[in-house]
Amino acid sequence: MSSGGLKRAKRLIRRKGLRERDAAPTTVRQESGQRVAERFLALPEVQRARTIMLFWSFGSEVPTRPLIDRLDERGVAVALPRIEGADLVPVRYVPGDPTTLTSFGAEEPVGGVRLDPETIDVVGVPGVAFDRRGRRIGYGGGYYDRFLRGIRAFTVGLAFELQVLDEELPGGSFDVPVDAIVTEDGTIWPLDLNSRSSS
DSSP, X not given: OOHHHHHHHHHHHHHHHHHHHHHSOHHHHHHHHHHHHHHHHHSHHHHHXXXXXXXXXXXXXXXXXXXXXXXXXXXXXXXXXXXXXXXEEEEEEOXXXXXXXXXXXXXXXXXXXXXXXXXXXXXXXOOXXXXXXXXXXXXXXXXXXXXXHTOOOEEEEEOOGXXXXXXXXOOOTTOOOOSEEEOSSOEEEGGGTEEEOOO
């Protein structure tokens, strides 16, 4: 597939995915989001982690603020991404630290200590659509693909079940798949090419 064709294919999936996610009732998203959080927290990789990078959810994404609070209560160091030029920079965040609203709707830390990406154990990754091989389609900026390419952390897509497609998503060599996808219904392990539920 040509570069232009790949961009068009992703754009169509992105529009459809956002439309379907936005259409889900707020109460359903909140309840499902709580189940996603419980499954994420139960992952052995998360339970062993000392530093976890999450994202500040916005719009109809899986809500992450309660998850940030719970990890902080556990004594886990939480990082949030801050966009600096073309890069995603992990910044230490403690609930209550000042944030600023970005142009696309998420919050990012104003100050805070920049963390070495090599110190991050787990990254919670946003996305519009995922497939069962761990591929994802984000919002089109490529920030996460560039960031994930250079780190060794365990990566987890946080998504609602409706965002996980059975068909393989279009992708290129620059797209970085995640190691696992957590939804309200289970945990998908792409390396197994099967879905298995976490208790």
